[in-house]
Amino acid sequence: MKNVTSERVRFTRIGIQNLLLRILVAPISFIFTYLVAKYLSNPPYGVEYFATWQTLYVFTVGYFTIPADLLSLITSRYAAEKKNVGGIVVFNLASGAIAGLIFFLLVPYYISLTKLNIPLYFYSAVSLILLTYLLKVTNAIAQGRTPKIVGISATVFQVLRLVAGIIFMFIYNFSILAVILAYDIGYLAQILLNLFFIRANLKIDLIVAISAIRKSLVYIANYLQYILEASIVWIALAITNSDLVVAYFESAIVISNIQIWTQSVYTGLMAKLAEDKDPSVISNAIKLYSLAGSLFLLLIYSDGYGLLYKLRPDYIAAMLALYILTFSNFIRGFYVIFYQSITMADKTLSVESREEFKGYVAKLTVTNMSLSILGLGLSSLLIFIFSRYPPYLLASFMSIGILINSFSMLFTSYKLSKEIYTFNFPIKEFLLPLVLGLIGIPMSLVYKPVTFLGMVEYGTLGIIIFGGLNSIFNPYGKQLMIAVIREFKQKR
Secondary structure, eight states, rough: OOOOOSOOHHHHHHHHHHOOOOHHHOOOHHHHHHHHHHHHHHHEEEHHHHHHHHHHHHHIIIGHHHHHHHHHHHHEEEHHHTBBBBBHHHHHHHHHHHHHHHHHHHHHHHHHHOOOOOOHHHHTTTHHHHHHHHHHHHHHHHHHHOOOHHHHHHHHHHHHHHHHIIIIIIIITTTHHHHHHHHHHHHHHHHHHHHHOHHHOHHHHHHHHHHHHHHHHGGHHHHHHHOOOOOHHHHHHHHOHHHHHHHHHHHHHHHGGGGGGGGGGGGTTHHHHHHOOHHHHHHHHHHHHHHHHHHHHHHHHHHHHHHHHHHHHHGGGGGGHHHHHHEEEEEEHHHHHHHHHHHHHHHSSSSEEEEOOGGGGHHHHHHHHHHHHHHHHHHHHHHOOOOOOHHHHHHHHHHHHHHHHHHHHHHHHHHHHHOOOOOOOOHHHHHHHHHHTTTTHHHHOOOOOOSSSHHHHHHHHHHHHHHHHHHOOOOOHHHHHHHHHHHHHHHH
């Protein structure tokens, strides 16, 4: 391991850096996705090749890697507390091997579900499972100890994945295997970069590793909630028997998920709380995320019409669902701030404790999962009552339940955070960016660019308005602008 720096965690700088890197590599990610779709969907291959790849990706990186997700937050906490986390890495490697073996044994069944009977592609996908386990654990450690590396390593992944993909697809013509190899190389590079630069203690401590496994069970309810919410797709399909309703909903989700990028701005929250134990960092995280999240609200709302059009022209009917889902993601960004803060303060999650199911996080996740049934139930009821209404309205009804769940998650996590920490909620720094972000809705009704140039121009106008007004009327925005200018001058 190499110590990148001995400096303290610079929360704001790290957050802005990681968000900017995320934005920078977005075109690279889009190009790779576009090339894969075009390469596999067209002759000499066809739609069945692309569909098979999508199925492989969902199974391997989705369902078979859930245990690695469960370990992420507790691993970040232990890394931030400078615990010996090498045992957790070994456990993740073993878990990945077991998950890969199970997938390997089920390959004949998965082949039977597709129209493409080429076993090599399926067996090769086992590598994605193993590397994903290692990637998630090293990312979690980096977030807890050296959060500045998270954005850098993700950028390296995107670049190498694209380069490798172009070589294997268009020079060697490896078909689906080309895509798998591209991911493998990208993942491996990101893992090695994380391991080389993180300032964590990778000594193997079985007590810490076993404790992490026990504590990870606390987070199961949180993932069950997301699975529960995802079931709205099947409920809507069963009630309406309309693929178009689901298509509108899914297209809105694809665009609205861009909002999640802004959670990068508080990548260093857990590391900072472990370092200072100063609750004011929560207020700073809220201020910074309010700016970034609201700016993306404005951009997605103002350019959402064009982005949906680029997916498919008739998907512009999903604009209402896009408004709802984007705002839901915005609200959940605040929830994650409080959720991570609660994780750092929950004494039952310490290595020594055996009462993890009686702690703050356990109670919060169970409560949120219970409340999510209300949102799911309301959406299901609306879809049932208005099942003969136009598909775009039904897609919006699907989204309403998710928004309700987001508000309930925000309320419960904020209430609990206030019981644990003493911090002020920065109302002015929250409301002003939010109001400016919501201006994107009337903007989207006035002008609807569908070309990339038109969207860039409209988005640039939005950024200028948003940045200018925040630098004048938002105290934190003004402070941040001055700090950025000063930093730029010093580097020159």
